[in-house]
Amino acid sequence: MSVPSAHSPSLAHGVSGHDDHGIAKYIYVFIALCVLTGMSFFTYSRFWPIPNEHVKWAFMMAVSCTKAMLVILFFMHIKYEANWKYVLTIPAGMMSIFLMLMLVPDVGMRGRWASEERQKHMAVPLNQDEAVEAGKAPRDANSTKHE
C-alpha cells in the first residue's frame, strides 16, 4: 500500500468510489425532500383527516427524521463512506439521544403538573375541573404545595 497524498482527489472526497450513480441520485433525493416537505405541510392543512394533534406531531417528526436521513445519507455521503463514519456518528447520536432522554422528566412534570404558584401566574387561568381532567392539576389542592 502506498502513502496517499493529502492533496490527491481520491482522498479529498473519501475513498469510497461512489461516483457511478451520478447526478440523477441527487435529483431523486431532491424530489423526495420536496414531497416530504409537502407532506408535513399537508398535515397542517385542513384536509388532514386525523384531528388528534399528537398524531399530527408524531407524523411531522417522522417526516422530518426521514428528510434528515436522506440529507445525511446522500448529500453528506454517509452512505458511501468507509467504516470510519461509525466512529463519529454513533457517539454523537448516543449523546443526542441521552440528552433527549434527560429532558423526559422535564417534559412530563411541566406538561402534566402545575404548581399553585405557577397557576397563579398563568397566562390563561386554568379552570380547576378542566385542569384535573386534563391532568394539569392534582385533584387534591394541598398536594400542589409539595411540588
Added chain:
Amino acid sequence: MMDAPATTVAHDHDAGHGHIKLEYQPGLPLTNAKLFMWLFLSTEIMFFAALIGVYIVIRFGAPAWPRPHDVHLVEEIGAFNTFVLICSSVSIVLAFEAAKANKAANAKMWMAITLVLGCVFLGIKGYEYNAKFSHGIFPVGPANSGIDPLLKGSLTVHSRIYERSDLYYGSALRNQIEQKVTRINKRLKPAPTADDKPAEATDTAAKPAATIKTDTAADDPKKPKEEKKDDYDIVDTLPESVLQEALNDFTVVQHQWADRSPPSTIQERLKDNDLTSGKLAEVADLVSAPREPGETAEREDLNEKYPWMKLPLLIPGGNMWASTYFLLTGFHAVHVIVGLIVFGLMMRMTLDARKAGFIENIGLYWHFVDLVWIFLFPLLYLF
C-alpha cells in the same frame, strides 16, 4: 488522519526473514480537514439538540402557547424557505461533483447559485423578523407589563406583547387608545387657537404635530422634534375617512369601558380585570381577540384592522414564544451567515479538483444547516 504512526502491514516473505517492510497508513481514511469538520458538526448536533430540546420542554409545558397566526407567522413562507434551503443543498452538492470532475466553471456557477439561495433564505427571514417587529413582537416584555425584563432598554419600549388581560394590559390599552383618539381628534378637528395657520391643518401633516408642541414642550427645545416625528408618521399621513372610521370604532370601545360601574374594592378591581370576566375581557376581545384552539382563520379585531394604532397585543404565552423563536431562528441564521461568508470567499478561488475537499467540507456544514431547519420548520411553524 495522515500523521498516524507507522504500522507493520506487510511482510516481504520473498526477501527472507528479519526484513520487515514498514508502510504508513492513515488512522482514518480521510483528511484532517474532513475529520475535524465532522467532529465540529458533532458538537453542533449537541448544540442544536439542546436548543430544540429546551424548546420542546418549554413549548409543551406552557399553559398557553400562541397559534402561528396570533404571532403573524405565515406557514407558506416557512415552507418556501425550506424549499430554498433544499435547493441550496442540491446546488452545493452539484458544485462538489463539478469540482471533482475538474469542471471549475460549473463548480463556480453552482457555488454562486448556492450563495444566492442562501441570501434569499436570509432575506425571507429578515422579512419575517420585520413583520414581527412591526407588530411589536420582541423577545422582551413591554416596559410596564409587570414582566421584569432582562434587557432593559429600547426593546421594552417597542414591545407590545401582554400575556394576560390584567391591570397592566388594561392600563396600557387605555392609555394608547386615549392618546391616539386625542391625536385623531386633533387632526380631524384642529384647535383654532393652538396655531397661527388653521386653514392648512387638514391638508398638511406637519400641522397637528405643531399643535402638540405648544401644549407639552415649551421649555425643552428637543422634545417637540421627537413628538413631531412620532405622530407625523402614524396618524397624520392617513386619509381622513380611515381616521373617522377608527374614531367611531374606538369611541364604542371607550363607551364600553365607561359603562362599567367603578369597582369599590381592590378585589373587585382585580376580578374586573380578569381575562375570563369583567369589562376588560369584553374590551380585550374587541381589540385583540384570542383565537380558539384549532382556529386558523383570520379574525377581524381592532388590532388587525388598525395596525397603525399600535395597540398592546394580548397573546397568552407570547413572550416565551418570542424568546424561543428568536433564539432558535437567530442561531440558525448566524450559521447561515457564516456559510455565506465562506461561499463569498470561495467565489474568488478556482474551484477545480484540488479544491474538491474544501467544497465537500463546506458542503457538509451547509447540509447540517439545512438539517437543523428541517426540524425547526415543523416545530416552529406547524406545531
